[in-house]
Amino acid sequence: MFRPQMYFMMLVVVSSHLLGLVSMQTEYGTGTCDSQGLDCHRSVLILNDEWGTSKGGLSTMNRQIALEAKNAGFEVYVTVLDASEDDIDDAYEKGIKLVKAKIVDSREPNMDWLTIYHPVQFPDLEKIPNLDIIIGHVPLTSEAAISIHKQRLPGTKVYSSMSFQKISKNINKAGHLKKLSNVNMLFFKQPRKPM
Template identity: 45%
Template sequence: MAHLAKTILIVNDEWGTAKGGISTVHRYISSLAADAGHNVYVTALQADEKDRKDAEEKRIKKIFTPEVSPYYPDKTPHRTWLIHHQSFFPHLKTEISKVDIIIGHAPDSHIAALLMKKDIFKQAQSFLFNHVIPEDTEVYSDDATPDKVQEMETQLFEMGEKFDVICSVGPRTKGHFSNKYRALVRQDTQHMEFIPRPDQKFFDIKMKEAPKDFKGCVFRVITVGRVKGVEKLKGYDLVAQAMSKVAESFHGMFQRPPKLVIRGVPRDESEETKQFFARHNKSPYLEVVPYPYGTQDEIRIDFQQSHLCIMASRSEPFGMIGLEAMATGIPTLVTTNSGLAEFINTDSSLSIYADSVVVDVGCNPSANKRDIHQWEEAIRKVLCNYSVAFKRAQAIKKILNESEAINTSTAIFQSLLS
């Protein structure tokens, strides 16, 4: 029997995916809800014609963007506008008569979703997508304090009392909050592990292996994500030093050293990013190439033009960019301290490739010397045996495209919406 279509409002700050994992998952679950036959509305702080056309193609009813008074002094979009929805999104109340389900993302839009439910859509069922583990990641921030970490963890724990359904992205996040929620008073909150599926455009890429006789070929090693403020967390110091050693060894073998490409450097952070890599690049032969934030289409081309993707975070709740790289078919290396690594290690079809994808590094900065060596060896193994690594990446791509775990996660989520 067909289910009745529901009206679903999914709260986020952007429709596109330039800012990374949360927005990518947001776009994906919006599409899943629409595919299940529901009427889906989303919020964004700004949306251009390309965003609106893309949303329309995915059967999203409307992207709500802010209405800003001409007398408001600061026209720069800010996430607090979502929280102050009565001022900036008054059209939610006038254009949507009823919302059955409202969805927020932690840490970006969960408070706004709760306020919209409280102020306008009181009868709506509330869903939360958990993307972060402050205990694991905030300790690497320069301004981290025990009080700040506790405050963030406490806020996310308390969300377990306020949301009806909680979807934790990846096994690492699910395990963390399953343990935290043991202390909840409320007993009827549903908590599931959600494994996102990369956009089909990544799977549709036909990766071409560089010909063995291609003279002048330079290996391109790419990593994706901003640098400033998250240098330690994302392990960029480890990547730079490991790649320096690889560059030295290639030069010693009379081969052109690989380039390190960084996708996700805003213009106003370019100089500081260059200075950071200048401090950690120990080789005169390693070229570091920064690029700005990229759209999914730009990142897909990046993968096609690169030979290896690295996700070297000292801690990563999941690691969506690594999953997208694997879906493309580019050889990929991910940190063992990530939800993606746990997914690979525990999935019966993918686990046979774990040793060649997951890099066994620590999470303690005092272990830098060992971790740099681990990354150096893993990178060298891929580049020096590239044909083998490339064929393995194609096998992983096929498994991901048919993943039972992802399909099951999708089905559970869609059933919870019905």
């Protein structure tokens, strides 16, 4: 059973650390894969709508998570509904692979493309090599992460992030606790300046 008090306690202990990536490093070894002689081909998929930080909030937090995962030795893939050439170049320079939505009709890109229409808009997710973890965000993309896991990538783990500043507000909203029962790990991220 999910106990908010337990996560508040974890939050105090790891307030400025990315709990999920710390756990991943523990599971797969610390240091870089090359220095440890480990399998360096573990992949993480982060569900987001953009690579840039123009919207702030979730986009900035997911960008930080992506960069920290890359620094921890993972191959990192980030979904985007659309991306400019500058976004693509910036992600490439940082070693991040963007997974752009496939445009199949005249509808405006929206988050339903991740939650409901992911088989059509993101048809190649199964081709991501050695995909181990899907990261969503409570409340915006955690449902999409669970849906993709259950429908298409059952061998993955689902992690959900939550903004440090919004925890007390979001954790008590109706439905969030039920959604979190399908998540392997919940971690909290203290936003920093955009990277």
